[in-house]
Amino acid sequence: MVERIKAELGATLKETPVGEADYRERGYHLFAEVASADLLNVARFFDERGFYLAALICVDYKEYLELVYIFSNHASLCKVKITLKIDPAKPVAPTISTVFDCAYWHEREIREFFGVSFDGHPNMTYLFLHEGIDFYPLRKEKIPVSDEDKKALGAFRPGEGEDTFFVNLGPQHPSTHGVLRVVLKMDGEYIEDAQPVLGYLHRMHEKMAENRSYLQFLPNTGRMDYLGPMAFNLGYVTAVERLCGIPVPDRANYVRVILTELNRLSSHLMWLGAYLADLGALTPFLFVFDDREEINDILEPVTGSRLTYCYFRFGGLYNDVDDAFVAGTRAFIERLRSRFSLYEKLVGGNVIFTNRTRGIGVITKERARKQAVSGPVLRGAGIPMDIRKSEPCAAYGEMDFDVPVGTRGDALDMYQVRIREMENALNIIEQALARLPEGPIMTEKAPRKLKPPKGDLYHTVETPRGELGIYIVSDESDKPYRMKWRVPSFSNLMIFPELAKGNLLADAVAILGSLDLVIPEIDR
Amino acid sequence: MVCLGERGVCLEKEVFPVKFAVVEKVLDLARANSIWPMTFGLACCAIEMMSTAMSRFDLDRFGAGVFRATPRQADLMIVSGTVTKKMAPVLVTLYEQMPSPKWVLAMGNCAISGGPFVFEGQYNVIEGVDLLVPVDVYVPGCPPRPEALLEGFLKLEEKITGKRRFPGPESRW
Ligand code: SF4
Numbered sequence: 001m002v003e004r005i006k007a008e009l010g011a012t013l014k015e016t017p018v019g020e021a022d023y024r025e026r027g028y029h030l031f032a033e034v035a036s037a038d039l040l041n042v043a044r045f046f047d048e049r050g051f052y053l054a055a056l057i058c059v060d061y062k063e064y065l066e067l068v069y070i071f072s073n074h075a076s077l078c079k080v081k082i083t084l085k086i087d088p089a090k091p092v093a094p095t096i097s098t099v100f101d102c103a104y105w106h107e108r109e110i111r112e113f114f115g116v117s118f119d120g121h122p123n124m125t126y127l128f129l130h131e132g133i134d135f136y137p138l139r140k141e142k143i144p145v146s147d148e149d150k151k152a153l154g155a156f157r158p159g160e161g162e163d164t165f166f167v168n169l170g171p172q173h174p175s176t177h178g179v180l181r182v183v184l185k186m187d188g189e190y191i192e193d194a195q196p197v198l199g200y201l202h203r204m205h206e207k208m209a210e211n212r213s214y215l216q217f218l219p220n221t222g223r224m225d226y227l228g229p230m231a232f233n234l235g236y237v238t239a240v241e242r243l244c245g246i247p248v249p250d251r252a253n254y255v256r257v258i259l260t261e262l263n264r265l266s267s268h269l270m271w272l273g274a275y276l277a278d279l280g281a282l283t284p285f286l287f288v289f290d291d292r293e294e295i296n297d298i299l300e301p302v303t304g305s306r307l308t309y310c311y312f313r314f315g316g317l318y319n320d321v322d323d324a325f326v327a328g329t330r331a332f333i334e335r336l337r338s339r340f341s342l343y344e345k346l347v348g349g350n351v352i353f354t355n356r357t358r359g360i361g362v363i364t365k366e367r368a369r370k371q372a373v374s375g376p377v378l379r380g381a382g383i384p385m386d387i388r389k390s391e392p393c394a395a396y397g398e399m400d401f402d403v404p405v406g407t408r409g410d411a412l413d414m415y416q417v418r419i420r421e422m423e424n425a426l427n428i429i430e431q432a433l434a435r436l437p438e439g440p441i442m443t444e445k446a447p448r449k450l451k452p453p454k455g456d457l458y459h460t461v462e463t464p465r466g467e468l469g470i471y472i473v474s475d476e477s478d479k480p481y482r483m484k485w486r487v488p489s490f491s492n493l494m495i496f497p498e499l500a501k502g503n504l505l506a507d508a509v510a511i512l513g514s515l516d517l518v519i520p521e522i523d524r
Numbered sequence: 525m526v527c528l529g530e531r532g533v534c535l536e537k538e539v540f541p542v543k544f545a546v547v548e549k550v551l552d553l554a555r556a557n558s559i560w561p562m563t564f565g566l567a568c569c570a571i572e573m574m575s576t577a578m579s580r581f582d583l584d585r586f587g588a589g590v591f592r593a594t595p596r597q598a599d600l601m602i603v604s605g606t607v608t609k610k611m612a613p614v615l616v617t618l619y620e621q622m623p624s625p626k627w628v629l630a631m632g633n634c635a636i637s638g639g640p641f642v643f644e645g646q647y648n649v650i651e652g653v654d655l656l657v658p659v660d661v662y663v664p665g666c667p668p669r670p671e672a673l674l675e676g677f678l679k680l681e682e683k684i685t686g687k688r689r690f691p692g693p694e695s696r697w
Binding site for chain 2: 129132137171173199201202211270285286290293519
């Protein structure tokens, strides 16, 4: 695959060379620098070959700004990094949102954080920020937002039409799970258009990363996705380990898998409760919290916290698990297995629930690819892609589990996929416990002060919500030069407007819930 | 004419502002034992707030489990998480929509002081919700444990009635 793409891309690009990178070190196979005239052709090239736009990143190198496009593939592992240099004095680039729909959102983000404007983009207005912020936050130098730009950015006006009106869903609304705001254009009870407005919880994680050392940034990862902090921890520590070449002992790898899966369970349980509460059934909420507390009972003595864990370290773990942990986890597996039949009776076999969710929010494979959704939403749409399988980190490579997929791609499928994933998680934990090796939990080779070699890395892991991509640029100092988080909820939210269109308002809430969004992760 | 005023009963409000101390106390007791918080989850701390309301910690024991989705029916706003500059106007609006008497509980370091998100060059976090609305009880932690939030509720009751429901833990300092 990689060979073929290299040859074909080389033929398309003609003059510009296509380089081959060390995948283990860099996280991508091929790279090429293109001119802005070629960009659209390159985008079409990848679109034709079934790639999706995994991430769109901007890096400020002072002399120039660099746009980084990461293209990836669901079917086989092949990642390509395409870069485009632009002039910081007059930052303009062509849009590729006409080819890949998800670029629409990424480009808006880059516009407000870097001031790069995209030629041909239909709506270059504020997505995360607001008028009160008068400089481009992620530029290395403080560059003020000119009045002209401010006017253009603040130009968001929901369109007008006869017989239509607007409903603000959020930012304070119980079923947006936090502070998401969606401006809905309604025609009677039907939705004509939906525009998410983000940034009500923008906590500047990416800016903070540039101000902190690698270790100091570690606690932030747990606060980005508070329902699945272990997976975010895991993604970050494995990324930095990969960048610095720090080995990890076997026992630590197994414990990482167990804890990440336990956390995945608690995240999915929380989703189940919250989703049903959105649909009007409060009882399951009480049940799932009971199970969640059991998980907390297991994790708390080991990690020291109940929610925002910060347990993994570069090169190992913070402390070792004991026999009580192993026994507790075994007992919990038994318990949760017996609870599944209860959930099945309460939820899955409930005609009100199934009739309410069947056939709404249908995602086709093609749309899923264009919008770059990931995780259970992608699998619900029928694409068997799981990063734990395709790019296993920690000890996932040694675990035996299947990847459940949906057949219809509707909200009910998302539910079933998540339930089966929970069963899978139990199996994984059981296998890891059975094979848990003895030995040290921390490597002796971990340097005290981390100074990764110069270069970049795009590292992905599977979080409870999907593909988390971390792009780190190191300049050999102890702080990252740039760190970009490609977060799953953001990508999954992008597909919401087209799912909501033409549906009833009540169904929109059901669709929004099926995407399992965590707002601080979207807003970062 | 008897009218129900902001904080008690008074006779002919404008002419004789008379307050009935005993009635006042009874009302305060009622208020303290049925605090209705608003469903206002902001960030990570909101999950711990939910845990507190669920079966294990059971906030209902204190009569405070009736989470209201609208500010118009609530008397307590639990600010559970980071307040950003974009969220600030919304928060103030919500506070103003709550009927008096009303209280605010700042849950977690973020709501108290901006917490872990205060650094040089920060541009989007309000460093403490008390810069926006008056705060009655501060519950520190990142996130605070449910027990800590319960203690926050007890403190609020103490503030309202002047008495503590349970004997408090002995102060060691
Ligand atoms: S105090 Fe900590 S747990 Fe609470 S919202 Fe802030 S970062 Fe999250």
